[in-house]
Amino acid sequence: MKTLTRALLTCAITVAALSPVGAATPKDQLVIAIMMTTMRGLDPHEINQLEAAEVVANLYDRLISLPPDDITNPQPSLAESWTISEDGKTFTFKIRQGVTFHSGNPVTARDVEWSLHRLVKLGLAPSTDLRQWGFSAKNVDQLIRATDDQTLVLVTPEVWNPNLILYSLASYSTSIVDSKFLASKEKDGDWARNYLQTADAGSGPYSLVTWRSNQLLIADAFTDYWKGEPAMKRVYMGHVPESSAQRLQIDAGDVDVATRLSSTDLSGLERDGKVTVQKVPGFGFYYLALNQKDEILSNPKVREAFRYLIDYDGLAGSVMKYYGIKQQTIIPGGLPGASTDMPYKLDIEKAKQLLAEAGYPDGFSKVYFAQPGTPESEVGVSLQNNAAKAGIKLELQIGDQIGKFRSRQFELFSSRTGERLPDPHAVLQSYATNANNADDAKLAGLVAWRSAWDVPKEIQNMVTAAAHETDQEKRDELYARINQAYLRSSPALVTSFQRTDPKAVRNEVKGYVGHPTWLTRWDTVTKGE
Amino acid sequence: MSITQTSDAPPSRKSPFPKAAAKIATSFVVILTTLLGLMMITFTVGRMVPADPVIAVIGDQADQATYDRVYKEMGLDRPIYVQFGNYLNDVVHLDFGQSIITKQAVSKDLARVFPATIELATLATIIGAGLGIPLGVIAAVRKGTWVDHLARVVGLLGYSTPIFWLGTIVILVFYAYIGAIPPGGRIYLYDEGIVQARTNFILIDSALGGHWNVFWSALHHIIAPAVILGYASMAYLSRMTRSFMLEQLRQEYILTARAKGLGQRPIVWRHAFRNIRVQLLTVIALAYCGLLDGTVLIETVFAWPGLGSYLTSALFFADMNAVLGSVLLIGIISIAINLLSDIVYRFIDPRTR
Amino acid sequence: MAKSATFSKLHDWLISEDFTSSRQARLHSVYLGWLSLIANPLAFAGFAVVLLLIIVAALAPVITVHDPFAQDFLMALKAPSSTHWFGTDEFGRDVFSRLVYGARTTLYITILVTVIVAPIGFVIGATAGYLGGWVDVVLMRITDIFLSFPSLVLALAFSAALGPGIENAVIAIALTVWPPIARLARAETLTFRHADFVVAAELQGAGVGRILLRHIVPLCAPSIIVRLTLNMSSIILTAAGLGFLGLGAQPPMAEWGAMAASGRQYLLDAWWLTTVPGIAILTVSLAFNLLGDGLRDIMDPRNG
Secondary structure (H helix, E strand, O other): OHHHHHHHHHHHHHHHHOOOOOOOOOOOEEEEEEOOOOOOOOOOOOOOOHHHHHHHHHHOOOOEEOOOOOOOOOEEOOEEEEEEOOOOOEEEEEEOOOOEOOOOOEOOHHHHHHHHHHHHHHOOHHHHHHHOOOOOOOOHHHHEEEEEOOEEEEEOOOOOOHHHHHHHOOOHHHOOOOHHHHHOOOOOOOOOHHHHOOOOOOOOOEEEEEEEOOOEEEEEEOOOOOOOOOOOOEEEEEEOOOHHHHHHHHHHOOOOEEOOOOHHHHHHHHHHOOEEEEEEEEEEEEEEEEOOOOOOOOOHHHHHHHHOOOOHHHHHHOOOOOOEEEOOOOOOOOOOOOOOOOOOOOOHHHHHHHHHHHOOOOOOEEEEEEOOOOOHHHHHHHHHHHHHHOOOEEEEEEOOOHHHHHOOOOOEEEEEOOEOOOOHHHHHHHHHOOOOOOHHHOOOOOHHHHOOOOOOHHHHHHHHHHHHOOOHHHHHHHHHHHHHHHHHOOOOEEEEEEEEEEEEEEOOEEOOOOOOOOOOOOOOOEEOO | OOOOOOOOOOOOOOOOOOHHHHHHHHHHHHHHHHHHHHHHHHHHHHHHOOOOHHHHHHOOOOOHHHHHHHHHHOOOOOOHHHHHHHHHHHHHOOOOOEOOOOOOEHHHHHHHHHHHHHHHHHHHHHHHHHHHHHHHHHHHHOOOOHHHHHHHHHHHHHHHOOHHHHHHHHHHHHHHHOOOOOOOOOOOHHHOOOOOOOOOOHHHHHHHHOOHHHHHHHHHHHHHHHHHHHHHHHHHHHHHHHHHHHHHHOOHHHHHHHHOOOOHHHHHHHHHHHHHHHHHHHHHHHHHHHHHHHHHHHHHHOOOOOHHHHHHHHHHOOOHHHHHHHHHHHHHHHHHHHHHHHHHHHHHOOOOO | OHHHHHHHHHHHHHHOOOOOOHHHHHHHHHHHHHHHHHHOHHHHHHHHHHHHHHHHHHOHHHHOOOOOOOOOHHHOOOOOOOOOOOOEOOOOOEHHHHHHHHHHHHHHHHHHHHHHHHHHHHHHHHHHHHHOHHHHHHHHHHHHHHHOOOHHHHHHHHHHHHOOOHHHHHHHHHHHHHHHHHHHHHHHHHHHOOOHHHHHHHHOOOOHHHHHHHHHHHHHHHHHHHHHHHHHHHHHHHHHHHHHOOOOOOOOOOOHHHHHHHHHHHOOOOHHHHHHHHHHHHHHHHHHHHHHHHHHHHHOHHHO
């Protein structure tokens, strides 16, 4: 009879547990639902991913900050002020006094020096932010130096547009870490890399309490923060991978902010009125890459045909509603040289005609890799369907195939990019320069190289010239020309939408403002009724 | 030229070891080969995964020099048998390497996530056994009646339901429409960081710490996934119980007991049921192993931070060390449970002694 | 009247045990099986559903009005109506049509896995049981290694390693399904190993292959068929589970598990996307279980 009693007991517990649950997040705490699977480590000089960047943005400070609503206007942060020499090569920063790290150590120019050296010498993904201006492991000791505790001098090997340098020093990758504290955490000359994966050594408004990968992250307010103690005493980031689950939770008030919702769920939330949806513009595109080593795909007419196979309007009204802004040129909206021209629309007949002109009236078959997750997978399925109507049979494989793209072992590939500098150069560098198209050049950081696209020299030269140009008016004009030239070249990288990152925020949460270069801050957040 | 001389003496018929020792030695070899095979499978799988493990470490935009350096660091340039050898050596030292996703030692990760799965699977087994065994007994006693048919249908339904789908529907109905259960996860996010982790079993930790609100939160969260898993194991257990009971009820001693005028209840529970207890124990052990399977899907649906979700996310992002570690752990647990139930069966059941 | 008279004559001929030919004897046992199948309403229901599944799969283009692959974003996520019986999905595709075509996928996977697994499992199991000795030890060791993984975890690992795609899913599932068949075949073979007719055949000089094929196969067949039928249910569930995790059939192919999974993204606005394919999986899987259960009572009473 024991089993029966136990069965009854179990039933009783079930009934008890099924009684309604009340839930609302505490007033002085912020709960954010994200998808955490791609968050790998929290080392600011190593990460390369949106969610981790948001955490790093709050654990650390940088020399300069870019306000989310005035993104191209550099503001002082840890650097109180700066001067630029006449020749445009030497930047001198005065470091703010009285700022401390979470450890209690004061922030000095030595820490800045060490942090920037660390970024360049580790040479990981985000180091591009400095390396692209000519800094390298060899020269960085010479070119970036603290002359005293309060002064940092940075000399660029060439003259660049000064904004590019300042923007770089606002990127999460140039976060300032506590060099004294980390000295004790260093092992075998690893720059404390192992330690910083899961810990923080910053001076930002929040300090890390716990991070359990794919589960949750807790950060507590730093009481001695130089801008004053943040209102939210504790911030939770929870791993909620499902869009519908995020929607349910933000709707019920179990979370305050949700960042991985499908367009359908976002529409539903907006309709219900408890939530405001921010469409944070990003500096990157949804693109389709056509491998130029492929005989068929390197035909300009075939490349052109694909531009007519994307259902721009259908996607814009459904899966891309919150994830992108229609954009068929190469400079993101809001930046110098941007254009609103939309010369292309879904036109199967036109595509067929182009294919016939190219010599493929009966179409062809190709393998097509698309990234998983919304909206990338839907974009892939839609293209596959339209291509089939024009006679192109695409064998769609949805999965993490970025390695094959990097090593040029693909036929068609689609994904999205996101750059860290609010400047056309960041995008163009990757999409429109390819100094050496040979396989062994391995310029794997550039999507143009990955697509084996030998970008017309005319465009490449203009891109380089524009980055060096210090006269803003001339520069704007140059970018407008590049934009048109890129469009006319029938590029191997077909852009369809400018990336936007939607964030659903409950109405009572104020001051959570999505940042275009991923530096969304929590210290500005307050909660009303 | 040498000729090998064959010994004239017949091979010794008497084993130098006592029988029991030989038996233990054999089963030791058996376990060892199984483990080796297990590792061979996990290793092969790990090398076959199409996603690039180096990219997973360095990120998409890193340059080629970095790529080449990390490739070497990970030992991927060495011959495959060397890699397997290294792998074996590491595993023996309980070193499953570092996870790419969590940046922690996989063994540490497993120690963290596994208790969540154990907690879920254990509660599910309690529910499954608590309901399934009585149901099976009743179905056997009333063979052919509506109770029996009902038990059969309930059992077959349990076998046939796609568990991930059931989980989704339960969330839709009980969370979205009724609001009776939490949305998934182990506790509410804002209850995190309160309870001191001693055992990593949140129910136990919160009770030990006297954090009763967290305890209730945890109980609320575990009920739905545990009931769904419990249903699956109930289906299995009730059917097995029924067939064991039927076998017992056909035995002569039951007929004798009946002839002696013993009541139905003592016959069923005191005699027949007592005799199937050991068999049931093995079956429960098997059901427990089966639940490790079910947890993979149900943890994904309920965002349960256990071994199942750890494994699936590792799989998708080519986190080879984490995949191999968790698959190996699941394999080892299965072997251990089977072995244990085998031992119990051998030593406790009087008939096999 | 004449018709029923013919039927009753046929019935009498089939039921009669005064066989005049071996064909009659064989038909007799099949007929008896059929009679007991109809007598068991649950098993018959299972049989009917499986039959329906086959018909639906075969006649998919005839049954459906809409193209299962035709997209139309303007029609996305429409609730069930008279034109779209089960509504439309996120691409505006007709869910009913996709469900019907999904039956093909399900059947394809189930049959292919069974066809692969039955001979492999039998050969390994029967060889181990018949030859014994170290062959038995080695083969059963391998079987046990595969058995020691929970099947979904193993299938998951393999299909992740092989890459997504329906053929790879089939291989991955087959890798997890053969061991129990091999175990069963071995156990069955052992019971017949020393039977007179096997020994007689050996004395006549029959080879291993011939003995296995001519003498062991027919005897093992009933229990293996029962086991395979019951297995089909778990094949369907595993396939759906893989599809759910994105490892099975790739777009635009319609597969129930993947349909249920992608529908989960739209759970709150379009309940039908997840519910309908889930019920389809449940129904078919239940049908195979009921049928297998019934067949066991009929064909394999020893293990019942």
